[in-house]
Each structure stands twice: as C-alpha cells, then as structure tokens.
C-alpha cells in the first residue's frame with residue numbers, strides 16, 4: 001500500500017492532477033511545444049518579479065538581521081523540496097507541486113506577519129488585506145510581463161493551490177466575478193487537488209523545522225528548551241544515542257535532530273495519506289477533490305506538530321527581540337500607507353493611475369522587499385525606524 005518510491009519520477013497515479021486534463025487558463029493560449037502546462041506555470045513563476053523579491057522578504061527574522069536565516073525565497077524552496085519529495089512517493093504531479101510551492105508566498109508583505117497585520121489594519125475600510133489572496137492577485141493581475149494580458153495567466157490548478165484559504169464572504173465575491181472558479185470550493189465544501197493539499201502541509205512542516213533551526217542559531221531559543229517539545233526531544237535523544245560525539249558539536253546535533261524530525265514527518269504524511277487513499281480509492285483528481293482531505297498527518301503527528309507550533313509561538317514569535325523588530329516593521333508599513341494615501345504623486349506612475357487608490361497603495365507596499373520599504377520610508381519621512 002505504501003508508495004515509497006526512491007527511484008526517479010514515476011508514472012502519475014490515478015488521483016494525480018494531469019496537465020492534459022487541466023481546466024485551462026483564463027485566457028486561452030496555444031500549448032508549448034516541449035513543456036507541459038504545469039511546467040510552464042512553474043517557469044512563469046520563477047521568472048516573475050514577485051518571485052525574485054522573495055529573497056529580501058522576512059520569514060521570521062528581518063532580512064538584515066543575518067545572512068543565514070531563512071527568507072521567503074529559501075522557505076519557498078524548502079516547501080517545494082519537501083512537497084516534491086512526498087509527492088513523488090504518492091504519484092502526484094511534481095511540476096504542479098513545484099509551481100504551487102514556489103508561488104504560495106508571493107503575496108507576502110515586507111516584515112512578515114507584522115507587515116501583513118499592519119496593512120490589513122490600514123485596509124480594513126477598503127476590503128482588508130490578506131497575503132493569500134494577494135498571492136493570487138500577484139499571479140492574476142499584478143505581474144506585467146505579457147503583451148496580451150495582465151498577470152501570468154496560470155492554469156486553474158495552480159491558482160487553486162495558491163488560494164489556500166478564503167472567507168465565505170470573499171469566496172462569494174470571487175465567485176461572482178469568476179463563476180465556478182478557484183473560490184467555488186470554499187462555498188461547496190470540496191477539497192483542492194492533492195498537489196495543493198500537499199503544498200499546504202509541506203509549508204507547515206518546512207516552517208516548523210526551519211524556525212527551530214533559525215531560532216536556535218539566532219540564540220533566541222536554547223537547545224535545552226527544545227527538550228520540552230516531545231517531537232524535538234525524541235530526535236535529540238535518538239541523535240545523541242546514535243552519535244554521542246554530537247554533544248560536543250551543538251550545530252551538528254541541531255542539524256541531525258532536524259533532519260530526523262523532517263524525515264519522520266515526511267514518512268508520516270506518506271503513510272497516512274497512503275492509508276486514506278486506500279480507503280477512498282479516488283479514480284481521478286476530481287474524485288479526490290470530492291473526498292475529505294486526503295493529504296494529512298496521522299493523529300499522533302498532528303498533535304506533535306501542534307505542540308511544536310505552540311512552543312514556537314511562545315518561545316520565538318513572541319520573543320521580545322522578535323516582537324521589537326517586527327513592531328518597527330509594522331510602523332513602517334502603517335506610515336508608508338498614510339504617506340502614499342496623502343501623496344499619491346509619490347507612487348510609481350502605473351500605481352497612480354489606478355481608480356482604487358487604497359488598493360493600489362496596498363499592492364505597492366505589499367510588493368516591497370524589507371530593505372526597499374525601509375529606504376522608501378526614510379526618503380518619505382526623513383526618519384529612521386530600522
């Protein structure tokens with residue numbers, strides 16, 4: 001039953017998304033001579049401006065705090081790696097997986113979640129701001145690279161995977177613009193493709209692991225604190241039991257612990273998903289969409305992952321030092337918003353022309369890298385916040 005394949009890319013399983021069965025692009029295009037539709041989406045994403053900006057956007061630590069911490073770009077690459085590795089075992093389409101994983105954070109503001117919260121606050125009277133909807137907006141409208149259309153004109157399946165969550169109100173609004181589109185499933189309660197489900201779970205696996213790594217390497221989390229987290233403690237102990245010399249080299253001990261933890265989570269997802277697939281036995285990608293979510297942790301791993309997340313929340317995301325710097329980021333975003341709203345002439349020309357000024361301001365700020373936002377804030381206010 002387990003589909004643990006280690007050899008090269010295998011044939012697609014019946015439940016995989018198939019590029020040849022794609023529900024297509026919003027604007028029809030002739031097929032590419034050598035690439036599948038999902039490959040083409042992945043390539044469009046890699047060549048986009050928003051993708052290149054991810055390198056200077058905060059994950060948890062601000063970009064200028066150190067060169068070795070994760071950024072949105074390296075995070076997205078880790079999500080793609082984990083998801084492809086699991087997806088191959090499950091017979092899923094790796095190109096679609098990669099496209100979704102690389103695009104999933106394109107809509108993130110500078111300064112991580114603090115930036116998004118600040119922008120959402122500013123945008124409350126104008127429809128709010130949500131990074132996940134913004135990721136879709138980037139690939140649907142904001143990228144300007146093609147003569148015939150705005151955005152990247154991606155396939156339905158890639159866009160479906162990018163829209164991870166959506167309120168019912170928002171879904172109704174999107175459904176009125178794009179009937180039977182990517183927001184439909186939030187109204188009829190169906191699931192997204194297995195490739196999309198997988199990227200969502202791989203995102204969680206990736207950030208839990210790399211935030212432990214960055215947290216310890218930054219000195220904000222001590223290895224000993226991790227002993228209180230069962231999922232990490234188990235692999236810390238196993239690593240030391242197998243290699244007692246690791247006690248002398250904490251860096252290697254951390255790396256070995258995280259490696260084991262990642263492997264265990266990957267195997268857990270493959271096993272649990274294999275079990276659910278056996279139970280539901282979907283004969284097509286659409287049959288899989290009609291099933292309850294199939295890509296999942298076992299109950300035990302779900303609980304362990306929750307505990308790790310709770311620990312990270314307390315120990316890292318709420319750490320005074322992290323809060324202090326992200327609060328500065330929050331202020332920068334808020335003040336930038338106010339300045340551009342008062343003085344739209346300070347926006348680039350193509351943003352000035354927009355009839356919805358606040359949305360244009362939000363789009364412009366959301367696209368900024370951390371360091372561009374800092375520089376722009378300094379230019380416009382004459383003050384140094386970061």
Ligand code: MG
Pocket residue numbers: 075104105203
């Ligand atoms: Mg992410």
